[in-house]
Amino acid sequence: MLSNTYPRCWKVLSVIALLILVHQIELSCSTSPCINLDLVVAVDTSSSCSQTQFDRLLSEVKALVSKFPIGPTKTRLALIGMSQTAQVLANFDDLTSLSDFNSAVDRLTMSSERAEISKGIKLARESVLNKARAAPTPRLLALVKDRQCAERITGSSDAELASIKSEVAVLKLTGNAVHAIGIGGLWNSHELKAIFGTNYLLFKNTNKAMESAKSLNNKVCPKPACKSSGRTVKRETCFGKSQHVLTVNDSAFTSSGMEVCRQQIARSFQSCAEKHSCYKMERSIGSCQADGNSEIVETLQFLDRKKQSCVTYEEKHKVNCFRASECKDQVADVVIMLDKSGSILSHYSTVVDSAKAIIRSLNIGERNVRIGVLSFNGYLSYSGSKTHVRDLLEMLVNLGDEFDVFEIIRKVDESKTLDKYEFRGTNTGSALKEVKKLFNSKGRRNVFKAVVIITDGGSNDAKVLFQAVSDIKNDNVTLYAVGVGDPDDLDFDELKMITSPESDRNLFIFNKFDQLRHWALNFSARLCMELRPPNPKLCEADVQIKSISPCLSEKMQTTTVNFKYDTVKTCIKHLKNEISNGCKATCVDPIDGSDHLEGESWTNMCHDFRCDSSGNTILPTSVKKCVAADFSCKPIGAAPFRCRNIDGEERENCQCIDKDGEAVLVVDNPN
Structure with missing residues (x-):
């Protein structure tokens, strides 16, 4: 040929x-x-x-x-x-x-x-x-x-x-x-x-x-052929109760004696039943095969703005069975916080064992993963006729002080010994403030930072925790939370506030402590991916996630995560957190799943949305503009412009036409 x-x-x-x-x-x-x-x-x-x-x-x-x-x-x-x-x-x-x-x-x-x-x-x-x-x-x-x-x-x-x-x-x-x-x-x-x-x-x-x-x-010159012809309907991820629908028509026609492929893209919205997520990172290890190897599958899913679609990438490779659980290329500062409050004491040994499983999986080293582990609670003290709740924070392993895994495990194991204090509160906020100081004094610059909190209940210092979460997120620290125990004792809204806007993937809830062992193994596998520098695909797709926390103490948090290249073309994850006073209803953008407050109006992909006082997203009744390659909006009848085909690839000489009162994007030679 x-x-x-x-x-x-x-x-x-x-x-x-x-x-x-x-x-x-x-x-x-x-x-x-x-x-x-x-x-x-x-x-x-x-x-x-x-x-x-x-x-x-x-x-x-x-x-x-x-x-x-x-x-x-x-x-x-x-x-x-x-x-x-x-x-x-x-x-x-x-x-x-x-x-x-x-x-x-x-x-x-x-x-x-x-x-x-x-x-x-x-x-x-x-x-x-x-x-x-x-x-x-x-x-x-x-x-x-x-x-x-x-x-x-x-x-x-x-x-x-x-x-x-x-x-x-x-x-x-x-x-x-x-x-x-x-x-x-x-x-x-x-x-x-x-x-x-x-x-x-x-x-x-x-x-x-x-x-x-x-x-x-x-x-x-070979005549172009459309990759496919006819009508295709792409229903995107269901966010809230609505989803973005792309209707694509591909057909060939003759222009100046040549056959040309033309793609028409129309956009609309429809109701859907259940909210989903379009951001996940998973790593699974297959069973050991006869050749002595196991297959590792790493899955990355995110919303690609260029394609206006939820995309999934899968990478597969084989490794020796004995090395399948090893993690390479990890560079991060990680602190594990262990709740040692009174209600958890009988299960504290299980909590410690889950932390040890995570530690064993990490590529610990001075230039790789630096680990810190602490336990936290609160205790009663008396001063005359007054009773005070004091913070009790025990630094089991200081961040970056120890790189011998066996020695780290030994020190964490020693914390299983009970101490003299009978009352143990859950002073999560005070502990998190200390972790922030720890990162500031001993953390490395431009290195991924994460905190894993394992607890069995709500905090006893909710206001302190609310501010501490906002402060540490603005230091670009990712938070994971594990809640274990009776659902009535767990404060789900608080845990969601801690982990937003990644609660769908960073918050774990269990009824029984023995479930922690299985979770620790799965979570360790995921950390193999998360503690590496972010995948460049996240920066290329301009991924952004925005969520608003539940209202706590008449305040709400808005947290945004985005991925951008730095000056040397390294993909970096950025967090930004803002606190607002008062409680308001929230709405969900049906295109990217981002949260918005009641009374707010916004534009996404040339669609105008509004959030009403009941938390319902008011959708546009019609589409009057087309999306250009740079995400600007072109009105019907605009001069030819640069746009993207249904696969997110840039094309020249696109048109925005009127079809039954709706704007339709026309892409010639989309293949």
């Missing part, structure tokens, strides 16, 4: 490159599969008569590829210079943009020696095309020559022609296409015929090339 379809497309693109030079017309095969290929351009630097002609040749070489979308997953370019010797000026990995290619072209120098084309082809085969992508990505070698002068020895010897034919045959047998392109004048065409038979490109007259360009484009 490579020697038929893609050579034809290159033929047309070569013609078009000439047209671009004289600014008469712009045509391309941009709607065909040939936009995704590995292209090697080999330039004969000895074929120009003068430096002026050579400079013109270099300009034409640049124009030759100017219509290709350059990128690691699209068209990749490489450049070779040929005279008596051949040299790779730039390989595929060296060029990531059109400007990189142009800079490499500028390094070509004119030679007065006759070129040996066969050496250039051999070099391309051995040093460049061997690094090309595998099928179905097409691989193409384009040999470019300029006019030759009568004063120079022209043509190639019979031996050189035989070498050219031999090298071309080897390339074609290995799935590579080869083309010869002659630009700008008359010369001996034996080399071109040897390379590509009678189908070489020889441009003696640019006007003739312009006249034939459109017909060649229609006849030769």
Whole structure:
């Protein structure tokens, strides 16, 4: 297939490159599969008569590829210079943009020696095309020559022609296409015929090339085909009681004699039964197989704004069964807080054992995970006739002071010994304030920080806890909470406040303490993923999560999590927390699941929403604008703009049209 379809497309693109030079017309095969290929351009630097002609040749070489979308997953370019010797000026990995290619072209120098084309082809085969992508990505070698002068020895010897034919045959047998392109004048065409038979490109007259360009484009360039045709309905995640619905129609039509694929995207909302989440991170380990390996499956799910859809990525790999539970590449500061209040004493040993299971799973080390463990409660003290509740916080392992796992386990185990205090309250807030100080004094900068709280009831210092949670989140610390015991004793709203906006995944509720053992194993597996730097996909998709906590003590918290690249292109998780006074109803955005307060109006994906006093999201009655690639809003009838197809990929010349009173996005050539 490579020697038929893609050579034809290159033929047309070569013609078009000439047209671009004289600014008469712009045509391309941009709607065909040939936009995704590995292209090697080999330039004969000895074929120009003068430096002026050579400079013109270099300009034409640049124009030759100017219509290709350059990128690691699209068209990749490489450049070779040929005279008596051949040299790779730039390989595929060296060029990531059109400007990189142009800079490499500028390094070509004119030679007065006759070129040996066969050496250039051999070099391309051995040093460049061997690094090309595998099928179905097409691989193409384009040999470019300029006019030759009568004063120079022209043509190639019979031996050189035989070498050219031999090298071309080897390339074609290995799935590579080869083309010869002659630009700008008359010369001996034996080399071109040897390379590509009678189908070489020889441009003696640019006007003739312009006249034939459109017909060649229609006849030769592969016609686009829609990936699918017909009507598709995509119902997105149910947030609250509503969900975003995308209706997609793909169909082919003819424009200016060419078949074009057109995608129309309409948006609406419908009611749904149950709220779901679109943010999870899971890691599962399969059973040990006969080959001594276990399969590990890591799942990442989030809302991709570019695709306007909940997406799921899965990575699978095998490891030796004995090393399946090991975690690598973890870098984090972690503190585990163990509730040692009076109501938990008979089960405290189980709580400690669950903490030990987590510790054993971590990649503890000075440059990896630094661990801190503490127990907390409160006790009664007496001063004359007054009774006071004092904080009792015991630092079992100080953050970053110990890296020997066995020694850490020993110190945590020692806390199972009961002490003299009879009354033990749950002073979670005071303990969390101390953890904040601990991170400030001993935590590392720009390192993921997490706190795991295991408790059996509500706190005895709720107001202190409310402020402490807000403060530590603004220090970019992620909180996990485990509530164990009688549901009547657990303060679910408080635990949800602690873990928002990630309560769906960071809050765990159990009725019995013996459930902690199983939880600790599963949670440890998840931490293998969470304590690594965030997956770049989260930053690429501009993931943002916003939630509002239940009202506690006439106050509410709004917490936002987002993922952004830093200056060195590392994906970083950011938290921001704000406290508001008064209790209000909350509503849910049906597109991304974010929370909003009553009376608030907001816009998302060009839809206007409002939250009423009953906590109902008032949906738009109609859609009057389309979403552009930068998420700005384009009205019906707007000038063509850049947008995204249903897969989130950017496209040019999109339209926003009226269809039965609703705005519909039109994307031509979406594939």
